[in-house]
Amino acid sequence: MVTSAADPPMTAPLPLPRPSLAEILDGAVAVSLPMRTRFRGQDxxxxxxxxxxxxxxxxAPFPEYTAPETAAWLAxxxxxxxxGLGEPHRTQIPINATLPAVPPEQVEAVLWxxxxxxxxxxxKIKVAEPGQSLEDDLARFREAARLVPQAGLRADANAGWTHQQALRAITALAEECGERIxxxxxxxxxxxxxxxxREALQARGLAVRLAADEAVRKAEDPLxxxxxxxxxxxxxxxxxxxGVAAAAEIVRAxxxxAVVSSALDSSVGLTAGLALAARLESLPYACGLGTAALLAEEVVNEPLIPEDGVLAVPHRHGVIAAPEPDPELVARHRVSAERQRWWEDRVxxxxGG
Incomplete structure (x- = not known):
């Protein structure tokens, strides 16, 4: 477990009137960023x-999100x-590595x-990948454990197991990696x-913590x-x-x-996650905000890649702000006119939602 200094919470920005749709779409541009490794079914x-x-x-809501769900992403x-995202009071955020469901021989390259x-x-190690077995997951864990002996290990199943499969897998992971989980x-x-x-694990005497992700972000009642x-x-x-303010209130209530994570954002989108991590009163775990490392190319000249296990919260003039996209990189990765219209329709x- 990674501890963080007990910094005061970030000052919340003052709400402004909702911009018009025309204001939001003025200058909006959709881009497609290639990934180093297939992740979440995407290249x-x-x-x-x-x-x-x-x-x-x-x-950047994923394609499967419906219009009512995407309203939160637009907010x-x-x-x-x-x-605005306010002023940073915690200026460095501990960051975990994210390991897709790759074979053991690819683990080291991903971690670097x-x-x-x-x-x-x-x-954070992806498990329960369709078409893979528990032994595939365990092999990935063993290799990660060997390469980073100082690191805590986390499994992310994305709700991919049944109850019995989860019991079997978590028991095996606990036997394999013990307190490092x-x-x-x-x-x-x-x-x-x-x-x-959770009740079944406790009955078995397995002291393995469970974290809720989809049960929070896709729930009508996240509490x-x-x-x-x-x-x-x-x-x-x-x-x-x-947004940052809404998510911080959910954590408080x-x-x-809480662990702050990304939705496979570019470095522009990652800034909101860093702002949230900078705002929470307690940050006991490293955050999943290093996913720019999974992108082969970016829209900014200096992507938000962790150094020495941390990311600095980007800011200008004392206020948290996303890095400026490079016009040439944006032009290089701009989607087709058809895809641009598709994204505008999603907005x-x-x-309206």
Missing amino acids: AREVMLLRGPLGWAEF AAVEAGWS GFGDPGSIPAV EYVEQPVPGVEGLAEL RVARLGAADLIVVKAPPLG SGLD RAAY
Whole structure:
């Protein structure tokens, strides 16, 4: 577990009137960024960059999100570009490495993308990948454990296991890695599924923490996880929760420890996650905000890649602000006119939602 200094919470920016749809779309540009490794079923990450009066922002809901769900992503982008992200009080954020469901021989190359492996405080390892087995997951864990002996280990199943599969897998992971397992993230679907699994693990005497992700960010009531005692901690992402202020309030109201993570954002979008991490009163775990390392190319000249296990919170004139996209890089990665219209239509649908 990584501890952080008890810095005071970030000052919240003052809310501004909601910009018009025309203001939001003025200068908006969608880009497609190639990835180093297939991740979440994607070889490239498409995002839409928005320019507000207070800085750049990103609107990037995944394709499966419906219009009502994307409204929260747009609210987060509007907060970043039009209301601002406030002043940083915690200026450095500990960052975990994120390991896709790659074979063991590719693990080392992925980890080096997050800087010197010796400085990595924790590794989040994808498991329950369709078409792979538990032995594939264990082999990936063994290799990560060998390469970064100082790091905590986390499993992220993206709700891909059944109850029985999760019991078997978590038991095997605990036997393999013991106390190095910091937590298992969303091993089964739903809040009730998490609560049932947590009870079963406790009955077996397995002291493995469970973290809720999808059960928070895709739930109508994100605090239900805490009320049902379904998880030991929550994973929060600013865009799907409606922005930094909204996500920070969910963490406060839950009373649970939180890990701030990204939604596979570009360095522009990652800034909101860093702002959230800078705002929380307690930050006991390294955050999953190093995912720019998974992108082969970016829209900024200096991507937000961790150094020595941390990321500095980007700011200008004392205020948190995303790095400026490079016009040449934006032009290089700009999507087709058809895809640009598709993204603009998503903004319109989200605005109406």
